[in-house]
Amino acid sequence: MSSGASPETARTTPSSAGVKRLLARTLRHLSRAALGALGVLLVTFTLIHLIPGDPVEILLGDAATEELVAKYRQILGLEGSLPQQFARYLASVAQGDLGTSIQTGQSVNSVVARTLPMTAWLIGVTVLMALLMALPLGVAAALLRGTWFDHAFRVATSVSLATPSFYFGLLLILLFAVRLGWAPVAGYQPGFPGNLQYLWLPALTMSGALVPILARVLQSSIAETMEQEFVETAIVRGLPAPVLVWRYLLRPSLAPTISLLGYILGQLLSATVVVEIVFNLPGMGTALVVEGVLLRDYPVVQGIILIFALIVVAVSFLSDTVSGWLDPRTRLS
Amino acid sequence: MKRRPRFLPVDLNRSALVGAAIVLLVIVLSVLVPLLSPYDPVAATGPALAAPGGQHLFGTDQLGRDVFTRTFAAGRLDLILALVGVSAPLLVGTFLGAVLGTTRNRLVAWLWLMVIDAINAFPFVVLVIAIVAVVGPGVTGLLIGLAAVNWARYARIARSRALILRNADFVEATRVLGYSRLRVLVRHILPNVYSETIAYGLSDFVIVVLTVSSLSFLGAGVNPPTPEWGAMIADGRLYLQTQWWITVFPGLALSFTAIGVALLAHGVSGRYAGEK
Helix, strand or coil: CCCCCCHHHHHHCCCHHHHHHHHHHHHHHHHHHHHHHHHHHHHHHHHHHHCCCCHHHHHHHHHCCHHHHHHHHHHHCCCCCHHHHHHHHHHHHHCCCCCECCCCCCEHHHHHHHHHHHHHHHHHHHHHHHHHHHHHHHHHHHHCCCCHHHHHHHHHHHHHHHCCHHHHHHHHHHHHHHHCCCCCCCCCCCCCCCCHHHHHHHHHHHHHHHHHHHHHHHHHHHHHHHCCHHHHHHHHCCCCHHHHHHHHHHHHHHHHHHHCHHHHHHHHHHHHHHHHHHCCCCCHHHHHHHHHHCCCCHHHHHHHHHHHHHHHHHHHHHHHHHHHHHCCHHHHC | CCCCCCCCCCCCCHHHHHHHHHHHHHHHHHHHHHHHCCCCCCCCCCCCCCCCECCECCCECCCCCEHHHHHHHHHHHHHHHHHHHHHHHHHHHHHHHHHHHHCCCHHHHHHHHHHHHHHHHCCHHHHHHHHHHHHCCCHHHHHHHHHHHHHHHHHHHHHHHHHHHHCCHHHHHHHHCCCCHHHHHHHHHHHHHHHHHHHHHHHHHHHHHHHHHHHHHCCCCCCCCCCCHHHHHHHHHHHCCCCCHHHHHHHHHHHHHHHHHHHHHHHHHCCCCCCC
């Protein structure tokens, strides 16, 4: 442990052994991410085989002719043995082909391309909004540990986490859109900055689940940082408060939050599905439910959940890597 | 290594008591609703869209069904679904995880771990809804979806716990005593692993009850006309501006339940989700 060292001195003297260790770590994370992606593909591939009975028969019913059956088998990738099917699935995904919708005949790629930007905007605005709320809350809760504020913080975050986002969203619509008229009730127009008008209320709804997680992680990691000797040293040195809070409290405390990004993104993507439906936003979540699940369009379901999971795997890899860079102490020990 | 029987409510503080009271109230009302209310939860029993009060404490919905009766009939279904959706994966996942944490067969353990990590990589609601899409909506589909996804999280927790326990002194001692590996697993490792996953199970109950109602809200869960909180909220959405009671009462019941369990979980385990 090098807990006594100031974060500055640790950063300015990177030993070559430290850099090597960092590279080895990154490689290990990368191989783990590749394996994770393979596992994710195995799950999405297995999904279609969970259908009780023959999916083609279920889809076609009495309309089944030999020709149609053969065509649907081909679209669903159900020709040949299981290993052959999986190999074909891997090959097509590797070439960037997510399959074809059985309801509309569109490529799943085009469904993703049409809906991904809106979902990305929603998540981006949510993260920004949630950080703006969670940072001061987390810092305050850590500094005021054991006071009434801390207790109120704990209860409020528990309540917020336990409130279903679709209910919270409806209440926000009732208050901000219907009563106050500050936002449209539902719908979306692409194009920055006009789209923010449609996004801020859904983003606020999603923040209801995100802020408690972020603020709690921040609170506990800041509380841990405060016990470090370098913080005491900084206080004794009489540094101005902003420098103290940012460089000596927040920066060393951000690593745990960043290493949780993969988990947090998973939570956000789950929330997107529900919130997009509540606010009638044409994103990936709406596509998954309306075009995929409710219409039983298996390739659309497979394709969209694959993208969701791959995003989580990629972000987990990035956050593991970045949190290693951000906190120099992980390079030393 | 201290052995902590964590699931015993050793530290029943104020938040745990408040949580327990809320949960108890919802359970009692849900169980007793056939005695408390003369109405059928799925049949029209009054004028449509009647305001709360008088004959109908919570009002009636667009089909003239009594919202009070439906809210607590839904409570029974949601609580049972969440209970099964937590306990089945808890039992299976913990056992599997403990076995994986103690087995000497590296390859098998590695393959299982890959599957566990792959399932956990998916956003929870997203994978459950995808499985419901293929096996078909309804109570059975919902339970299959929850079980198929949720076991992996318990297995992950149980495995890391078992890995630590494997090297604990008291397990070391059983080896010296020459106990069989099965006996060590069942009598010494599993009880300690279960106390860990049961503590997690309480906060997981919140996630599962919210997932059940979210899926029904989206139309991919419990089928109408069966009363279910999420489905009722979806029903009342169109009337939100004028007949708020159709949406607000089931929503309050759902939030109260989730908050009650969250407070209970928070108080009983003395720590909370998000904090390590």
